[in-house]
Amino acid sequence: MYIFLISILGLCLGSFINAFVFRLHEKSNKKYSKVNLSIVNGRSICPSCEHELGPLDLVPVIGWLLLGGKCRYCSKSISLQYPIIELLTALLFLFSFLYWPYDFGASGLVLLSLWYILLTGLISLALYDFKWLILPNKLVLSLTILWLISLIIINIGYHQYYMHLILCLISGFIIFGFFYSIFIISEGKWIGGGDVKIGFLLGLIVATPINSLLVIFIASLLGTFYSLPGMVVNKKKLSSHIPFGPFLILATILIFLFGSKLIAFYSHISI
């Protein structure tokens, strides 16, 4: 039952992410000046013909399938991005629940709810970066503040809670410092400013220095795997425009959920 409800929640928030990222980008773009792009009360439109969408068109995944991937009004194809993001969000919501690394007591459940809000923001950032190679400052900053407050709320009252907070901050500065150094050394050629800024948030999330190093390692590995075929076929350089944010975010989600198990497993086999 929980699994069903969480999947539905994930699908709906995936649909929200699609709309949110589109509006966030178009607001600065001014292309759809006649359309209400408010995140709160704006209506969803077809990006091609700007026709307002009906309730049935907005049902996650099923709406897309029923329409055969084409707009009801102008027959232009609707990007596969929509169902993919909806399914991916549902999957990450489900994984978070099934492999939740904390307990399901009162504070554990509060943390799970806060994690779902953060996860929605992180997927939005990854999608934005994937599409436009930018990690919007406002969103990065809002999520950083949200998670800092969450950490304080969750940890306050625990024995030596400030030690845990300090460890989180150090972990944040490790990724931030590492990327900032690369940014300075390469004069911004090897890594984007957005990746530097999001580094602090990602370190805060994974909460230990070892996890921070693992995030950098796994994200680099994922990024390399992704760009290798392109480099071989088109002889692109590694630094040619590949968004690094989605890999960083994916690595962070994996380490947040599985980090402690991974380290336990590794220390077990290395003995």
Ligand SMILES: [Zn+2]
């Ligand atoms: Zn249309």
